[in-house]
Amino acid sequence: MNRLKQLHKVQELVYELKIRDAAVREVFTMSPDTMMTQVRQMLRGQKITAAPVIENGTLLGIVSVEDYINWLQEGADDCPVSERMSRDLVTMYDDEPMVFAIQNFEKYRYYEFPVINRKSGKLEGIITKFDVLVALLKALDIDYYKMEIGQYDGTHFFNDVSADQSRLEFAYSVPKAGIGAGGEVASKLKRNLGYLGIHPNIIRRVAIATYEAEMNLVIYGGGGTIRANLDGSCIRIEVADEGPGIEDIDAVLEPGYSTAPAWVRELGFGAGMGFSNIQNSAQELDITSAVGKGTRLDIVIPLEES
Amino acid sequence: MKLEDIVRKLDLEVTSGEKNLDREVTRGYASDLMSDVIANAEKNDISVTLQTHLNTVAVASMKELAGIVLINGRRPEQETLKRAVQEAMPILVSPLSAFEVVGRLYGFGITGMKG
Numbered sequence: 001m002n003r004l005k006q007l008h009k010v011q012e013l014v015y016e017l018k019i020r021d022a023a024v025r026e027v028f029t030m031s032p033d034t035m036m037t038q039v040r041q042m043l044r045g046q047k048i049t050a051a052p053v054i055e056n057g058t059l060l061g062i063v064s065v066e067d068y069i070n071w072l073q074e075g076a077d078d079c080p081v082s083e084r085m086s087r088d089l090v091t092m093y094d095d096e097p098m099v100f101a102i103q104n105f106e107k108y109r110y111y112e113f114p115v116i117n118r119k120s121g122k123l124e125g126i127i128t129k130f131d132v133l134v135a136l137l138k139a140l141d142i143d144y145y146k147m148e149i150g151q152y153d154g155t156h157f158f159n160d161v162s163a164d165q166s167r168l169e170f171a172y173s174v175p176k177a178g179i180g181a182g183g184e185v186a187s188k189l190k191r192n193l194g195y196l197g198i199h200p201n202i203i204r205r206v207a208i209a210t211y212e213a214e215m216n217l218v219i220y221g222g223g224g225t226i227r228a229n230l231d232g233s234c235i236r237i238e239v240a241d242e243g244p245g246i247e248d249i250d251a252v253l254e255p256g257y258s259t260a261p262a263w264v265r266e267l268g269f270g271a272g273m274g275f276s277n278i279q280n281s282a283q284e285l286d287i288t289s290a291v292g293k294g295t296r297l298d299i300v301i302p303l304e305e306s
Numbered sequence: 307m308k309l310e311d312i313v314r315k316l317d318l319e320v321t322s323g324e325k326n327l328d329r330e331v332t333r334g335y336a337s338d339l340m341s342d343v344i345a346n347a348e349k350n351d352i353s354v355t356l357q358t359h360l361n362t363v364a365v366a367s368m369k370e371l372a373g374i375v376l377i378n379g380r381r382p383e384q385e386t387l388k389r390a391v392q393e394a395m396p397i398l399v400s401p402l403s404a405f406e407v408v409g410r411l412y413g414f415g416i417t418g419m420k421g
Contacts, residue, residue: 182360182389186368200370207368208344215340215361268357273341280345 013139019101020094022135023115023125029054030063032082039068039081052114053085057122059114061085092127093118098135101127157196158232167231168196174214176223185226186211196230202303205281206235209299212274213239219264220244221295230303234283237299245291252287253279307331307414309373309396312352316400316410318375321382323396329372334416336408340365347371352416354407358382363389363397373397377404 028046030039030053043051043065050064063085071084091114092101104113117124158166170192172185190207198206210226217224221241229236251257252275260270279285284300310327313320320327335347336354340361347353349370355362358380366374373396376382382390382397390397400407412418 182364187364211368267359268338268340271339271341273345277341277345
């Protein structure tokens with residue numbers, strides 16, 4: 001990422017991220033009847049310079065080192081912090097964009113702001129400049145990670161690994177009622193092949209064949225398994241179910257032949273094109289089936305375009 | 307023609323994929339059968355359909371289609387919309403019928419001819 005893009009990303013993030021993404025939730029608090037004489041030790045023990053004063057979760061004020069020093073200077077009697085704390089507070093809501101916090105740091109020059117949960121009205125945490133910075137860094141890191149994955153290039157995987165024979169297997173099981181999953185296995189497989197730098201045209205073929213096979217498993221097979229095996233030259237997809245089997249294999253290969261029930265057709269499936277779509281995407285399609293026992297497809301797609 | 311021009315000219319409602327409206331469209335495919343779309347649509351096609359379920363998005367992203375126009379004011383199902391947002395696939399809603407949508411697209415120079 002060049003610097004300008006990085007800056008834009010940060011700008012986007014300060015609007016995208018919410019205060020709650022940065023606010024520290026575990027906050028050291030004091031009760032209103034904590035005595036001023038205890039304040040120094042408590043703040044020191046926590047290595048902090050101020051603490052929110054709360055009662056039943058509701059923020060009453062903040063007592064800071066400054067309040068303590070003022071109290072000392074005046075030589076006033078010991079009293080509960082509720083009498084000396086600052087009540088005039090600038091607070092932020094947890095659901096506000098982080099950019100508001102940055103603006104407030106700029107405007108008020110405070111070190112921290114209490115964060116209030118908008119729904120409950122209770123203290124949720126505090127936010128400091130440091131928290132903002134950490135939240136941004138974390139978000140950027142995640143984005144970098146996403147980018148790296150997106151750019152991961154495994155094109156040379158099979159050239160790089162050394163073995164007499166090497167192959168990679170992606171195995172999936174397809175649940176029975178998966179028509180609503182929308183070809184989940186096909187999309188996962190598509191993504192994996194993308195990581196490996198396989199040519200987009202080949203990926204499309206694999207995705208189409210897998211998608212149609214997956215729909216068959218869901219609609220007819222009662223679920224099943226899909227295993228995709230890659231070696232340096234081709235991808236072999238094995239699709240198996242223990243469903244009712246196919247009575248007439250030649251017939252299912254005919255475009256337009258369908259045994260689909262009405263509900264399947266209403267969803268735009270069962271047009272009798274599944275197998276011909278698989279056949280058109282693949283170099284080889286082998287169907288073995290026994291009625292009452294199940295069906296197995298062996299699909300071969302070469303990794304080089306013919 | 308860019309998708310955003312089509313959106314403007316046909317007054318389509320954009321439900322997802324806003325950032326991909328600069329996709330260039332030269333061809334279209336109209337069908338309500340998913341396997342038919344798989345078999346015959348081509349990359350960068352605009353798809354016209356009445357199907358609102360998740361598989362429209364699955365098929366469109368698999369075939370790398372430019373976007374989906376839903377006709378007769380039909381709206382994407384919740385799961386469909388979720389996936390479309392995930393895949394940044396534009397789903398555009400028109401109150402017009404398929405015949406009318408396709409006719410107007412053809413008028414803009416978007417054809418159904420291959421290649």
